[in-house]
Amino acid sequence: MSNILILGGTGKTGRRVARRLDGARIAARTTGFDLGDPSTWALDGVTAVYLVEPDLRAEPRLPRLVTEAVAAGARRLVLLSAPRAGEEGHPLHAAERAVRGSGVGWTILHPNWFAQNFSEGPWARGIRDGVLTLPAGAGRAPFVDAEDIAEVAASALTDDRHHGQVYELTGPRAVSFGEAVGVIARAAGRKIEYADVEPEAFVERQIAYGVPENVARLLTGLLADLRDGRGADVADGVERALGRPPRSFEDFAAATSWR
Incomplete structure (x- = not known):
């Protein structure tokens, strides 16, 4: 290789x-x-x-x-x-x-949104602190496990059958952030909460952290789409690429260390 x-x-x-x-x-x-x-x-x-x-x-x-x-x-x-x-x-x-x-x-x-964003990405600090604050409201997303993404990528790097393919990669079902945080809290054995925030306030917070305004608005817009009921569609990319269903959010949470 x-x-x-x-x-x-x-x-x-x-x-x-x-x-x-x-x-x-x-x-x-x-x-x-x-x-x-x-x-x-x-x-x-x-x-x-x-x-x-x-x-x-x-x-x-x-x-x-x-x-x-x-x-x-x-x-x-x-x-x-x-x-x-x-x-x-x-x-x-x-x-x-x-x-x-x-x-x-x-x-x-x-x-779609990585499940690992909760454990090793931009939302991990909120999970550690016990309160995850995002502008997604009650919106839902089919969080995809990075292990599935990597398996699709590795196959595409070594097998010509993936040429010319665009794979939409999601988990098997859409869950709300509140539900996702609840699953993590049970796996971690401690109290963790999800708190909603208005999109514009979230943009201002990201800019204060040093994120360029265009990037802050792009990422906030994606979360706000969830808030408005968009972005919850489940796709078949993992199954098309690998011949098996994607891993569930519950399986991801159970296999992750939440210390």
Whole structure:
């Protein structure tokens, strides 16, 4: 697997992909890789690339990497994207366009909200503190386990049957944030609550934390969509890609350490 390059190889999905592909090359800060510095890319011999943009605040960087990877011999690209990345102005729009126009085999992954956002992502602090505050109201989402995302990615990096596929990846059912927090509280054996906040107040809070306004409004808009009853649809991407149903939120919570 030494000819497979995994961007974000120490991140939420990247390290899970790497665990499934022994010997794959890990592209991360810890290995000297800098997505913003092409001199660090070391693409010689690479035939497949797992593409991740770890910083949505940055100017588009994946299109150039796609071009150089294909020129260096890559023949298979798997992009971790997002459900609304086909829209102009989305931070990953240019990356999707580059992958689709690369001239080689490609697969695009559109995961819904990660279940791991509660355990190792932006909502983990609220879970640890005992109160998760978000502008999602009573909206529901079919949270997808990052293990499922990684399994789909690993398969797409090694099997031509995924070429030209766009996989919408979700869990098996939509749950509200209140329900999700309740499942986690039972698994953790302690009290955890979900608190709703108005979207504009949430935007202002994110900007105060240093998030650029356009990114804060994009992410808040996605949560507000849930609040308005959108984004709860369950998709069949995991089953189409792997031939099995996705893992449930309850299984995710039970398998996670909530210390």
